[in-house]
Amino acid sequence: MLLGAALGYAGIAHLTFARTEFYAxxxxxxxxxxxxxxxxxxxxxxxxxxALIVLHRWRVPLGWITAAFFVLVFPGNISQFLTHTDAFGLDSDRDRAVRLLFQPVLVVWALWSTGAWAAWRRSKEDSHARA
Incomplete structure (x- = not known):
């Protein structure tokens, strides 16, 4: 639920008050x-x-899709670092580099909070048990 709310807030920010900041x-x-x-x-x-808030029975695939989304937008964060572009209060290379470290945290959050990682592990264990 928290991840869904955070994504919703970020999406609204993209469309409204922080739109120009996201150009960075x-x-x-x-x-x-x-x-x-x-x-x-x-x-x-x-x-x-x-979807994460409402579609509970689809949580596992939504977790994988959300994790993939976080991976797909990562080049934008790398670009902001490489082009030395200030936005969102990230006005130094150090700040932009620290932000890069948090993208994997978002991927893990998506997989953990939706049960996607646990479902994947269970399927691996089940396939080993059948073998």
């Missing part, structure tokens, strides 16, 4: 309009957040 995370090499990327990722975050 759109890699310059990406052949898409920066505004489109910010809006699309915001819509995706809102959809994922709502």
């Amino acid at each position: 995370q759109v890699p310059p090499w990406l052949p898409l309009d920066a505004d489109f990327v910010v809006l699309a990722s915001g819509v995706m975050e809102i959809a994922l957040g709502a």
Whole structure:
């Protein structure tokens, strides 16, 4: 529920009050309009957040999808670091580097909080037991 709420909040921020800040995370090499990327990722975050809150029986696949989303947006965080772009109060390379360390935490949070990791481990154990 908390992850869903956090994603919903981030998505709303993409579409409203922090929209221009998110441009810092759109890699310059990406052949898409920066505004489109910010809006699309915001819509995706809102959809994922709502799904995590409402669609309980789909938690495990939603956990994998959310983890994949966090992996897919990671190049934007790397780009912000490499281009030395200030945004969200990250005004030094050290601050931007520390932020990079938190992306794997988001991936783990998505897999752990939805039970996706536990379901994967159970399926591995079941397949070993049958072998």
